[in-house]
Amino acid sequence: MARRVPWRRCRSRSTARAVVSSAGRRTTSYPAALKAAIDWHCTQWTAKPVAFVSYGGAAGGRHAVLHLENVLTELHAVTIRDGLAFPNYFTGWQDGQPLDAGVAGYAKTLLDQLAWWAGALRAAREAVPYPA
Template identity: 45%
Template structure:
């Protein structure tokens, strides 16, 4: 599942998400997109529960991640457990890395696995052409590699979710 975390007016989150989807091969996946700005409570729980892993496209707001994303995370604790989470972050100079730093700690507390690789996009608003994000092959390769890692973790962790194992505390 790809989660678009931004809800602000004039946001670029959907553009970043579209770029990411264009870089991977979604034909191999049953990829669902959850836009936090349009999430509805009953459906959201079901969507999160059936996902095997998460890609979170998040901006950095005030050296952290969006408040609406925090609410989504906190309202759905068990749905994250024993699933991998990968980040596509974006922002100014930091490229959203401070948001990711905070999110890693939050997801670790929920027994989710943050992937080592991810995608960092500096000033995406400066790289849009006709409403589409245009980045170099290095960025595209990082998206593909990050997705490969997410899928690896998803397959590795899947048996622990179906068996009911909790792992060592």
């Protein structure tokens, strides 16, 4: 299981090869604290892939993800199309496990695409600096 590292404890976000962001729906968008963290580190998103795991009501937090995709695109990040959403998360889990048997497959797709983009963008950044 991956260890969560709070933003304040990261020594250098610029060395990250990829980012997975979790986004819960808050008034049909993302939390202000998440936007503040993105803005505070705005230059470190350039040419980095970002994948989303979301949760919420019927839409599973996808509204928040759609808003975040727009924000991160403006910062020249590359967002991964296939995300992982948990609609009605409050009824879709039992004993810490999702009830949807397809979640493992969706997560694998997300992580495989994220790894591919991380490698491709890293090679591109090393070959030619990103024109900011």
